[in-house]
Amino acid sequence: MKKKGVLLVNLGSPESPEPKHVKKYLGEFLMDERVIDVPLWARTLLVKGIILNTRPKASAAAYKKIWWENGSPLIVLSEQLQEKVQEQTEYPIALAMRYGSMTIKKGLQELVDKGVDEVFLIPLYPQFAMATTETILVLAESLRKEHFPNLKIDSLPAFYNNPDYITVLANSIQDDLKDKNYDHLLFSYHGVPERHIRKSDITKSHCTIDGSCCKTPSPAHEFCYRHQCFEVTRLIAEKLNLPDDSYSTSFQSRLGFDPWLLPYTDRTIERLGKSGVKNMAIVTPAFVSDCLETLEEIAMEGEELFHEVGGKEFSTVPCLNTNEDWVALLAQWINAWALEPTEA
Known part of the structure; x- marks a missing residue:
């Protein structure tokens, strides 16, 4: 044995x-x-x-x-x-x-x-x-x-689409936000260069990153980070019965000048604030433990940016942690x- x-x-x-x-x-x-x-x-x-x-x-x-x-x-x-x-x-x-x-x-x-x-x-x-x-x-x-x-x-x-994981994550988000006031929930994932998505495409042809490939069933999705991020957002939104206009997905932490996954989190925060969103919450489902990217980049820099463009209340949902x-x-x-x- x-x-x-x-x-x-x-x-x-x-x-x-x-x-x-x-x-x-x-x-x-x-x-x-x-x-x-x-x-x-x-x-x-x-x-x-x-x-x-x-x-x-x-x-x-x-x-x-x-x-x-x-x-x-x-x-x-x-x-x-x-x-x-x-x-x-x-x-x-x-x-x-x-x-x-x-x-x-x-x-x-x-x-x-x-x-x-x-x-x-x-x-x-x-x-x-x-x-x-x-x-x-x-x-x-x-x-x-x-x-x-x-x-x-x-x-x-x-395990991004594991039903038990989705239930745990959805419940943690719901529990954290139940007493908070927010107009929009932003799902912010760590960014990667677009070329990483194409390199991980086992079909060598599916991932066009054109807005439709992530929604079209394909064996490529087993290793497609972009699809898996959008799928987490979709499954959580479905689990929490979120109206379509009350949430969105973005990507953070880009480096260099090559094309990275869009939309960018900082520009999304800025756009939402300028468009009249006064109270927003952010969850970071690419991480299971809070770290520099969640505690500083989102909870500090993100909040500062949101206030600069007219936002009022800014809430961050903790990672699953323990x-x-x-x-x-x-x-x-x-x-x-x-x-x-x-x-x-």
Whole structure:
């Protein structure tokens, strides 16, 4: 009988909000060929020649705004999630980050040291994307081949349209907004370059990003980040009975000058404020744990922008974090996987 264990994997964080640590973290993150997917020479020139000489100071200032006494919010919340899920399953659970000191290699080694020889890898991203899920899976397989050849690794597929997940997310949004006044609910997802969508298209022809491809059934949707984001919005809106004109979808955190997914969150906030929306709420369903992108970019910069264009009340819905139903759902998925017969 194989001994089973679980590895939760999230994005990562600098060791501290100091510029030197932020620079190191950004260097590792942005040099990932699935994050900035250009030839190595061009990526090196862009990241090491330009970005790392200009961005770390500003990013460090942003991290300092949201840093908690006990560390990075993303790390602290992920550790709390790990602890709570562990309480609901008998299988050992380790936590790793794709970037930073909490490496996937360390996470796998922790499980192997406990006698585990079959791992359930859970990328903590509802939607599939090259720069998130794929880079985790590719690195984990590379590490397995090099360091853990006897280890079997299964992974949780993107769960963006899982009915139980949609119920948990919808309930969390409803609970948070029940006593808040808002005219419009904005679903803001992390952005990716349009070329990532085309590269992930297994049909090599479906993803035209023309407004119709995401609504037309296709095998491409299994790996289409854009489709999966719009589908989450649709399913949540349906679950909460939201009127068509009361919500919209946007994408944040673009980098560089290449075309990224539209519409942009900052411009959408500006447009809504200028069009007369006085009270708005934002939910960020690309993240399961609050982090720099939700706590600073949305909750701080987004609110400031909204007020500048005439908006009044601005509410942000927390990520699922350690929501009891979310914890229970993760434990349910883990226990169901562990009961599946192991292939010989």
